[in-house]
Amino acid sequence: MLWTAATGAVIEGCPAVASGVVYVGSYDDNLYAFNAASGALLWSAPTGNSIFSSPAVANGVVYVGSYDHISTPSRQQRGLALDGSDGLPG
Numbered sequence: 001m002l003w004t005a006a007t008g009a010v011i012e013g014c015p016a017v018a019s020g021v022v023y024v025g026s027y028d029d030n031l032y033a034f035n036a037a038s039g040a041l042l043w044s045a046p047t048g049n050s051i052f053s054s055p056a057v058a059n060g061v062v063y064v065g066s067y068d069h070i071s072t073p074s075r076q077q078r079g080l081a082l083d084g085s086d087g088l089p090g
Contacts, residue, residue, distance in 0.1 A: 003039030007032055013054035016062070021084065025051025025064050033062075033087060045087030060084045 008028030015024040021042060022034045027050040033042040053065040062084045 002037075005032070005034050005039050005041065009050075012052050016055040016057050018057035018084065019060075023055040023057060023062050023064075023084070025053065025055055025066070027051065029066070031055065031062065031064055031087065033084070043087040057084055062087075 007024070007026035007030065010027045011024055012027065013025055015022045017023075017036055020036045022036050023031065024034070025031050025047070029049055029051070030044045030046055031051060032044045034040065035042055047064065047066040049067040051064055051066045055062050055064040057063070060083065061081050063081050
């Protein structure tokens with residue numbers, strides 16, 4: 001094992017790896033970016049709700065889905081696009 005990293009809750013999706021960065025979403029409402037070689041946290045970005053999907057990366061943009069809890073028990077899904085270098089909305 002090269003490294004491990006913790007998030008604030010369960011990770012359900014698979015990580016995405018692009019340009020030496022590992023992207024993973026967590027049920028703690030954050031998308032994380034880790035250095036693929038060292039495991040160092042590069043950034044985390046709040047998404048507003050739990051991330052259940054695996055991120056996808058294209059042209060430096062990270063795409064991920066999260067839940068938006070509008071009213072119980074109904075839930076809506078929301079897609080987000082974040083800049084892969086800093087986690088800011090793309």
